Amino acid sequence: MIKEIEINGKLEKFSFGLGMLGDMLFKLNVGWLKFDEMQAENPFKYTPIKMMHSYNYANDLEVTEKEFLKMLNDDVHHPAIERFNILFMESLTKNVTTQEKKTLNKAK
Numbered sequence: 857m858i859k860e861i862e863i864n865g866k867l868e869k870f871s872f873g874l875g876m877l878g879d880m881l882f883k884l885n886v887g888w889l890k891f892d893e894m895q896a897e898n899p900f901k902y903t904p905i906k907m908m909h910s911y912n913y914a915n916d917l918e919v920t921e922k923e924f925l926k927m928l929n930d931d932v933h934h935p936a937i938e939r940f941n942i943l944f945m946e947s948l949t950k951n952v953t954t955q956e957k958k959t960l961n962k963a964k
Contacts, residue, residue: 859872861940863928870910876914880910883909907936908920908924
């Protein structure tokens, strides 16, 4: 799934899905749980890295981490970061089916 996020007045494409996640984990040589742990320990490093991989995958590019941080003006409060995080979480949780608990009918 491709979504657009505004960065410095320009709509940029980002990929959210299995392909991007698998590619990112492969290139970083880590598993999902390890990446999640790394991001929790240092979100200032790993959130932009996740964004960069999403951007690269959507646009078939190889922008470096340093180049991507320049796009964000190296701003920890850049609005694109918050928008990316929202879209990323939606990609993991939106339209996920849930199982309803079965209840036993009690005989009266």
